[in-house]
Amino acid sequence: MDYFESKVVGQEQLTDDIFVLKVERRDAVVAAGQFFMLKCWDNELTLMRPISLFKADEHTLHFMYRIIGKGTRRLSALRAGDPIMLLGALGTGFPVREVKGKVALVGGGLGIPPLCQTTHELHDLGVETDVFVGYRDTLFALEDFEPYAHGIFVATEKGEEGYRGFVTDLLKPELYDAVFTCGPEIMMRKVAAMCAATNTPCWCSMEHRMACGIGACLGCSIRTPEGMRRVCKDGPVFPAHLLFH
Ligand SMILES: Cc1cc2nc3c(=O)[nH]c(=O)nc-3n(C[C@H](O)[C@H](O)[C@H](O)COP(=O)(O)OP(=O)(O)OC[C@H]3O[C@@H](n4cnc5c(N)ncnc54)[C@H](O)[C@@H]3O)c2cc1C
Ligand code: FES
Numbered sequence: 001m002d003y004f005e006s007k008v009v010g011q012e013q014l015t016d017d018i019f020v021l022k023v024e025r026r027d028a029v030v031a032a033g034q035f036f037m038l039k040c041w042d043n044e045l046t047l048m049r050p051i052s053l054f055k056a057d058e059h060t061l062h063f064m065y066r067i068i069g070k071g072t073r074r075l076s077a078l079r080a081g082d083p084i085m086l087l088g089a090l091g092t093g094f095p096v097r098e099v100k101g102k103v104a105l106v107g108g109g110l111g112i113p114p115l116c117q118t119t120h121e122l123h124d125l126g127v128e129t130d131v132f133v134g135y136r137d138t139l140f141a142l143e144d145f146e147p148y149a150h151g152i153f154v155a156t157e158k159g160e161e162g163y164r165g166f167v168t169d170l171l172k173p174e175l176y177d178a179v180f181t182c183g184p185e186i187m188m189r190k191v192a193a194m195c196a197a198t199n200t201p202c203w204c205s206m207e208h209r210m211a212c213g214i215g216a217c218l219g220c221s222i223r224t225p226e227g228m229r230r231v232c233k234d235g236p237v238f239p240a241h242l243l244f245h
Pocket of ligand 2: 209211212214215216217218219221231232233
């Protein structure tokens with residue numbers, strides 16, 4: 001984990017409020033489900049903003065994010081050649097080396113991007129993946145999964161594309177050796193319950209407001225049956241039974 005200055009390679013706008021920021025990788029070592037703290041401002045905003053790794057290739061880190069407030073709006077104004085500060089890669093990601101056989105990845109909204117790097121790494125480890133993705137309406141990132149996923153199952157709330165309804169309606173956990181999920185808490189809670197009912201191991205990626213991102217301030221601590229855990233350092237990925245019990 002390092003704090004380093006890098007340079008923006010490019011920025012792509014996917015929808016009204018969703019962007020992909022590409023940044024020079026430098027020597028960053030990354031793993032599926034990890035995140036970086038990003039900052040492209042001096043004094044007007046103090047905290048860096050946590051964004052998950054969407055994809056990494058040899059020279060570039062890709063981040064997919066939605067504009068929420070000041071920080072993400074500032075990120076969206078970045079152009080090729082602009083400087084950016086990064087801290088990362090941070091956190092404990094998905095346990096890609098602990099699973100084998102067939103894994104389901106279940107993502108909703110902006111929980112979908114971190115599953116892309118995860119699918120890629122599982123593919124390289126010889127693990128077969130089915131990807132279940134739920135969108136409000138506009139689809140994004142599907143083509144990024146295509147080279148690595150065995151199956152891709154799409155749900156939209158209004159049904160313009162794919163299945164009409166919740167992505168969890170499509171999932172049958174008993175068909176898989178493990179399930180990884182990232183997205184709205186209500187969706188992950190449902191996935192965790194379905195996995196518990198079928199004894200399928202399940203890991204969930206949590207979001208929490210973060211200040212330091214490195215486990216020092218305890219601001220992101222959550223209570224679990226096994227004691228307090230820091231989302232930024234012990235997570236963001238946790239076994240489902242620690243989060244939903
Ligand atoms: C581990 C992790 C990974 C994330 N990955 C992504 C991603 O890949 N793509 C994406 O679009 N978003 C992601 N988020 C959410 C993203 O960090 C927030 O949307 C962003 O920080 C909002 O900042 P802002 O200045 O635009 O909004 P503001 O509302 O102005 O932010 C104010 C403060 O609240 C914090 N904050 C606000 N919303 C959140 C949130 N949902 N989670 C955590 N902190 C929040 C900010 O860090 C900041 O300190 C992730 C969050 C976490 C914790
Ligand atoms: S954000 Fe500081 S300990 Fe997690």
